[in-house]
Amino acid sequence: QxxxxxxxxxxxxxxxxxxxxxxxxxxxxxxxxxxxxFEEMVQNGMRPSTITHSILSKLYQHAGYEENATEMxxxxxxxxxxxxxxxxx
Numbered sequence: 001q002x003x004x005x006x007x008x009x010x011x012x013x014x015x016x017x018x019x020x021x022x023x024x025x026x027x028x029x030x031x032x033x034x035x036x037x038f039e040e041m042v043q044n045g046m047r048p049s050t051i052t053h054s055i056l057s058k059l060y061q062h063a064g065y066e067e068n069a070t071e072m073x074x075x076x077x078x079x080x081x082x083x084x085x086x087x088x089x
Contacts, residue, residue, distance in 0.1 A: 003037065015046050022055045031063040035076065042080050050085045 002021055003013050018041040025034030038056060041048065048056075053073060060069035077084050 003040065013041075013044070015041070015049060015052065018046065019049075019052055019055055022052070022059065026055060026058045026062050029062050031059055034059040038076065039080070042082070048077075048082070048085060053085050 003017070006013055006017065018037055022034045022037050025031070025037065034056070038048070038052070041052070056073045056076065057069050060072050065072055074084060
């Protein structure tokens with residue numbers, strides 16, 4: 001909803017905005033919204049950074065996938081035909 005409000009005002013969401021919103025999803029334990037923001041970010045042509053990768057890992061960990069977080073994030077990148085950012089292990 002915040003991303004939509006930003007766009008409605010004619011502003012552009014960049015990687016920093018998406019990362020900040022996804023980090024908010026970590027704090028709110030809202031994995032669905034966080035993954036949705038990641039997917040929107042990718043669909044808008046942005047390449048996730050190591051910071052994005054770290055936020056996604058935290059998102060999955062906080063949602064109860066502690067042991068599988070790394071694999072789940074890797075699958076998310078693979079689903080979008082992307083390699084994980086270097087230095088993201």
